[in-house]
Amino acid sequence: MKNGFFNVLSVTAFVDVLRTFSPLTEETVSGMAADGRVLAQDVVSGEDLPAAPRSCMDGYALRAQDVFGASEMNPAYLESVGAVPIEKPAEFSLRPGECASIVTGGILPEGADAVMMIEHTEELGAGTVEMRKSLAPADNVMLKGEDAGAGKVALAAGTLLRPQEIGLLAALGIADVAVHARPRVGILSTGDELVPVAQTPQVGQVRDVNSSTLARSVARAGGLPTQYGLVKDDLASLESALRTALDANDAVFLSGGSSVGTRDLTVAAIERIEGMELVNHGVAISPGKPLILARCGNKAVWGLPGQVASAQVVMFVLGMPFLRHLAGWRNPFDQSLWPARRAVLTRNVASKPGREDYVRVRLDAVDGSVRATPVTGKSGLLKTLILSQGVIRIPSDSEGVYEGAEVDVLLF
Amino acid sequence: MKNGFFNVLSVTAFVDVLRTFSPLTEETVSGMAADGRVLAQDVVSGEDLPAAPRSCMDGYALRAQDVFGASEMNPAYLESVGAVPIEKPAEFSLRPGECASIVTGGILPEGADAVMMIEHTEELGAGTVEMRKSLAPADNVMLKGEDAGAGKVALAAGTLLRPQEIGLLAALGIADVAVHARPRVGILSTGDELVPVAQTPQVGQVRDVNSSTLARSVARAGGLPTQYGLVKDDLASLESALRTALDANDAVFLSGGSSVGTRDLTVAAIERIEGMELVNHGVAISPGKPLILARCGNKAVWGLPGQVASAQVVMFVLGMPFLRHLAGWRNPFDQSLWPARRAVLTRNVASKPGREDYVRVRLDAVDGSVRATPVTGKSGLLKTLILSQGVIRIPSDSEGVYEGAEVDVLLF
Known part of the structure; x- marks a missing residue:
C-alpha cells in the first residue's frame, strides 16, 4: 500500500488530489440541450451581433x-x-x-x-x-458586434452554459456545441444488514438509503448515476462489483458500512484491482473522516462512510464538486462563490481543531434577518439532513464559532 | 379594461396577485423521480425507523x-x-x-x-x-422511531423533496408519492423583426433569442416548456396563438417587442379572449417595467418585455418563483433564503426611488473576500447577462448603494 494505512489527508490536500483528475473528453450536443454543461471548445461567431446598429x-x-x-x-x-x-x-x-x-x-x-x-x-x-x-x-x-464579433470568440472554452449563454448560441444560429461529457457514476452499497428498497426488512435489517441519496446528488451535480445495488460484505463480491462498475463509469461511489471491518474490506478489494492506487485512508473532515479515495488512471473510486448523513455531507462538500470538475467546471472546489446565505448563528458551535467541520444548520428568515441554528444529531439518521438547509464550514484551525457570529451557510 | 391603462403595480402588489394563483393539482410519481418536487399530501410512515435501537x-x-x-x-x-x-x-x-x-x-x-x-x-x-x-x-x-414513527407523518404536505427526503422515502419503502404537477408553460415570441433560430436573418432581422432563454429558465424552475415559436405582430395571429398556448398550458410567457405598439397589441389580444382579466400594465421594477399579467381562472399570461436582459431579469425575479409557487413551493417569492452571496460592492450604484432595481453584477473572489461589480449595459444585449453571476436588489425607497457596502447577490 503506497500511502500507508493511516494516511489521513487534510481537506486541502485531498482536493489537490481531486484536481489532478482530467476533465472528461468532449461530445457534441445541441445548444438547447447544453444548459448546465461546460464548453470544451471556444465558440466562434460567424457574424456580427447585432449585425447593424x-x-x-x-x-x-x-x-x-x-x-x-x-x-x-x-x-x-x-x-x-x-x-x-x-x-x-x-x-x-x-x-x-x-x-x-x-x-x-x-x-x-x-x-x-x-x-x-x-x-x-x-x-x-x-x-x-x-x-x-x-x-x-x-x-x-x-452597436454592431457589441454582443459578438464575426470571427471572434463569443464564448470561451470553459464557459458554463446558462440560459443566457444558450440564448447567445440561438442568437448566433449555432445549433451544436462541443461540451465536456457528463460523468458516468456507478453507485454501490455494501453492508450485510442492508436490503433493497422494495424488500421488507427483517428485524436488524435496514433498507439501502445511500444508493438513493447518492444517485440524486450525482444527478444534481450533472452526473449520470447508475445504481448497481447491494454488494455482499465479502472480498470476492466487492472486487467483482467494483470491476463491473469501474468498467462502465468514470467514477464509482461505494458507500460502506462505517465499521472498521467494512472499510478494511473496501481497501482490500481496491488493492486487488490492477492499476488501482489507494490515495488515502481518511480525510480530516467531520462528518466523513473514513472517506477513502482510490484512482485507476483518470477513474476514481470513492469509499464513502456508510452513515447516511456523513455520506451526504462528504458528497456535498467534495463529491459533487469533483463531478463538476470532471464535467469541466472551473474550480468547483472553491466554496467562496457557492450558493449560500449569510446568517446569524443562534448558538455557540464548538469544533475540534485539526479537522474541517461541516455543521448542518436550519435557516429561518425573521423580519428580513436570516438565522442559522445548528442541527445536531446522529450521523446514521436522516433527520438532521431533513431539518437542514445547508452547512457551515468551520476551518481546521478554529475551535468553533460563537452565537451571534455571521456565517455563510452553504445551501444544499 | 378593468384596471385602467396605466395600472403600474409595485413589485409587492404584483407578488400579492401571483400568490392568489393556486398550486397545481397533484399527480403520483415514483420516489426516485420526485427530486425537486413538492409533496401534495402528507407521507405517513408505515413503520418505525429505525425499527429497533x-x-x-x-x-x-x-x-x-x-x-x-x-x-x-x-x-x-x-x-x-x-x-x-x-x-x-x-x-x-x-x-x-x-x-x-x-x-x-x-x-x-x-x-x-x-x-x-x-x-x-x-x-x-x-x-x-x-x-x-x-x-x-x-x-x-x-433510537427506535427516531427518523420516523409508525403511523406518524414522516414528511408533511408542502415539503420540497431533496436527495435526503428521497432517501427517507427509500428507507421507508415508499415507492410512490403525491406531488404537485409541474407547470406546463407555453412560450411565444412576437416581433416582425424576428426570425427562427435556424434561419439566416436579413439585415434588420434578428434571430429569436427569448424563446430559448425563457424555455431554459422555465426548465430550471421545474416547469415543462413548450415553444410555440414566432407570432406575427397582428391581432388575429396573436389572439389565435395565445388561445392555442393557453389551452395546453398552465401559464403562457409571451415576449413582445418592447415598443409601445407591440405592448398595445398584446393587451388587445388578451382582451379578445373571454374570461381573461388584465391584471396590470406595468410593474415598478427595473429592468422590466413593461411587464403585463393577465389571468384566466388559474391560468396566467405573462407579457414580458422584448429586451432580452429585461425579460430574463423579470423571469428570474418574478417568473421562476411564480412557477415554483404553482409547483407547490412554500413562499418562493421571499428572497431572503434564495441562493446568494454576500459581497462587497466595488462601485456606487444609483437608483431611482419608486421602483425596485435589480442590478446585474459580476462576482470575483479575491483572497476569500467576494466582490460584486455592477455590469452596466443595454437591456437589448445578452452581454450584461453573460458577464453577470446574479443581481442585487435595490429597494424602491432607496436612492442607491455606496461602494464598499455589503450586498447579497442573488445568484442566477
Missing part, C-alpha cells in the same frame, strides 16, 4: 452632433424625414439636421449615430421635432 | 448505569458475553454487569441502552472489558 428605445434616430448641448431650456429642432421600419433597414439616410422615428430594435438609418428617447421630444407639426436633451454618439444604440 | 459506533453495547461515573482514572469493568451480528438481533440479552461487542448499525441486545466507543475501552482478557467513560442511556444509539 439598433435602437434601444422608441424615439428618433439622429446625429448626436445635431443635439449637442440641447436641453429643456435650450432645445434643438430637427426635421423628421420618415419612420424606420422594424424588420428592415430604412430606404433613406439622414442628412445634417434630420431625424427619423424609430422603435426599439430598429436599425439606425445611414447617417444616424444615436437615438433620442421619445420622452424628450415633441412633434411640433410640419415635420419639425423638438429635442430636449443632449446626446453623445452611440447613446441608446446597440 | 441501533448502534452509532463500533464498540460495546451495555447498560449505561453500569458505567455511571466511569473515567480514565476510575474505569468500570464489564463482562463481554459475545458479539452482536450486524444483520440480525443478538440471540442473547445483557444482564447487569455485562456488555457485548457491536459494530455501527448493529441492533442493541435486550438489556442494553447505550454504546461505549471502542476508543474508550480495553479488553483485559478472560472476557473482561475496561470502560473508561461515563455514559447516559441512549448515548451513541439511534
